[in-house]
Amino acid sequence: MLTDTHDLETPLFTSRSSKIYAWEGTKLLKLFNDEVDPNLIENEKRNTVEAYTKGVTRVQCYGKITIGTQEGIIIECVKGKTLISLAGTKPAMVFKVPKLMAELQQSLHATHTTVIRSYKEMVFSALDSSYLSFLTLAERQNVIEIISQLPDGDSILHLDYHPDNIMSDGETATIIDWMTAARGVPAADVAATQYLLSEGEMIPGLNKAVRFTLEAIRKQICKYYMKAYKTATGMTDEEIAKWRLPFLIVRLGVWHIDSEIEVLQHKIKDAIHRSMKG
Known part of the structure; x- marks a missing residue:
């Protein structure tokens, strides 16, 4: 058993919160950075x-592990590439990805849970984060009233649902990366995806050319994904818009990405003031 991260091979992939390493057999080690909240x-x-038990992902989790000072989980390796990678190398995929995303997400939302935490509770918890201390007492009270009036729900929501969290081998696709999943109403998850595809910061470290290309691709995907999901379900823009403020709060209070903090604070203030005027 490894006791130090220096004994690990070169990571296969690095994200903001973790590194992915090859593990025994067909497994992977997802090792989280020291600053990641153990609760997450x-x-x-x-x-x-x-999610695996309910059949909405092929990613099986074999439990937690500690290596040195870092915690991780052992998961099954899913073969294939992310949809954003496929779209970047095969332009025709840009037209297939939105429909596939909408279909996968509809299946996800048709699956119910009592095990995964409540999204509204997640929002209230994020509101207590020090990153939301910039709000005035009146603004905070307004947020509490807004969130309290929103519907509950028991659908599985991913809340980080975008083409980089969907793996495909060309025949089948599956959703990965379940850290921020919750239970609630589907419109909340759609609002999260809409934000991630149109406003969220992309993975750091990309060169300008790649960033420009991926930015253009994801905005096209967002446009057609939204159309596909709304057409299939009858969900309205009004239903989705109600969940923008909650996701902004979660994005800041849970993710708190340094380069997004100031922008998100401005967007949260704006959303609150709009609701107070409305």
């Missing part, structure tokens, strides 16, 4: 187990 790691383990 526990959430990912529980969420992944529940």
Whole structure:
């Protein structure tokens, strides 16, 4: 058993919160950075187990592991590439990805859970984060009233649903990365995806050419994904818009990405003031 991260091979992939390493057989080690909240790691383990049990992902979780000072989870390796990678190398995929995303997400939302945490509780918890301390007492109270009036729900929501979290081998596709999953109403998840595809910061470290290309691709995907999902379900823009403020709060309070903090604070203030005027 490894006791130090220096004993690990070169990571296969690096994200903001973790590194992915090859593990025994067909497994992977997802090792989280030291600053990641242990509760989020526990959430990912529980969420992944529940999603696999309910048949909405092919990613199986085999439990947690500690290496040195870092915690990780052992998961099954899913063969293939992310949809954003496929879209970047095969332009025709740009027209197929939105429909596939909408279909996969509809299946996800048709699956119900009592195990995964409540999204509204997740929002209230994020509101207590120090990153939301910039809000005045009146603004905070307004947010509490807004969130309290929103519907609950028991559909599985991913809340980080975008083409980089969907793996495909060309024949089948599956959703990965369940850290921020919750239970609630489908419109909340659609609002999250809409934000991620149109406003969210892309993975750091990309060169300008790649960033420009991927930015153009994801905005096209967003446009057609939204159309496909709304057409198939009858969901309205008004239903989706109600969940913008909650996701902005979660994005800041849970992710708190340094380069997004100031922008998100401005967007949250704007959303609150709009609701107070409305």
